[in-house]
Amino acid sequence: VRSPALSVRALRQALDHHALDVHYQPIVCLRTGRILGVEALVRWSHATAGPVPASQIVKLAEDSGLIIRLGAFVMDTAVAQMHEWDRITGRADLSLAVNVSAVQVHEGSLLAMLDRVLGDHGFDPRRLELE
Numbered sequence: 001v002r003s004p005a006l007s008v009r010a011l012r013q014a015l016d017h018h019a020l021d022v023h024y025q026p027i028v029c030l031r032t033g034r035i036l037g038v039e040a041l042v043r044w045s046h047a048t049a050g051p052v053p054a055s056q057i058v059k060l061a062e063d064s065g066l067i068i069r070l071g072a073f074v075m076d077t078a079v080a081q082m083h084e085w086d087r088i089t090g091r092a093d094l095s096l097a098v099n100v101s102a103v104q105v106h107e108g109s110l111l112a113m114l115d116r117v118l119g120d121h122g123f124d125p126r127r128l129e130l131e
Contacts, residue, residue, distance in 0.1 A: 006049055006056060008064040015069055020044050020057075022077040027097065037095030037129075040078035042070065058101060067103045071110075074098060075117050079128075083121040097129040 014020050024038040044052040061067040078098055086092045104110045118125050 006046065006052060006060060008060065008066070010046065011044075011057070011060050011064065011066055011070075014044055014046075015066065015073060020070075020073065022074055022081070024078075024081070027095065035094065037097060037127075038082075039097040039131075040074055040081075040099075042074050058099075062101055062103050067101045068107055068109065068113075071100060071104045072113050072117070075113065076120075079117050079121045079123045082127075083123060092124070093127075095127050095129055096123075097131055099131045 021043045023041045023043050025041055026035050027037040027039060028034070029036050042054055042057055044057050046052050057070070058067070061070040075098055078096055082094065082096050085094070100110065114125070114128075117123075118128070
């Protein structure tokens with residue numbers, strides 16, 4: 001059940017004011033223990049409702065038409081972070097998994113957004129996994 005505080009307006013403001021975060025869950029090889037990559041996960045710590053489950057964020061974004069903007073935010077943030085980690089570690093072999101909504105696929109601008117984000121950060125598209 002969605003809290004009354006979790007409105008389209010609140011999500012729009014969160015996007016406007018950079019109040020959403022992207023967290024990274026490691027993807028680990030069970031045989032070797034080596035980190036193979038990370039999965040980018042959107043998080044929102046709402047001022048009054050507290051932590052908002054990702055499923056609620058995505059549902060609200062899809063229902064309100066903000067999913068395209070949310071998806072672009074997550075993708076840009078995650079690819080920029082990977083670029084920074086590559087620079088710091090000298091390692092450019094980790095994969096990045098990002099969830100995309102069916103709405104993003106059907107809307108038709110996903111490929112253009114990916115081309116822009118990957119190009120802006122010089123990120124190898126072979127390292128990107130769309131889920």
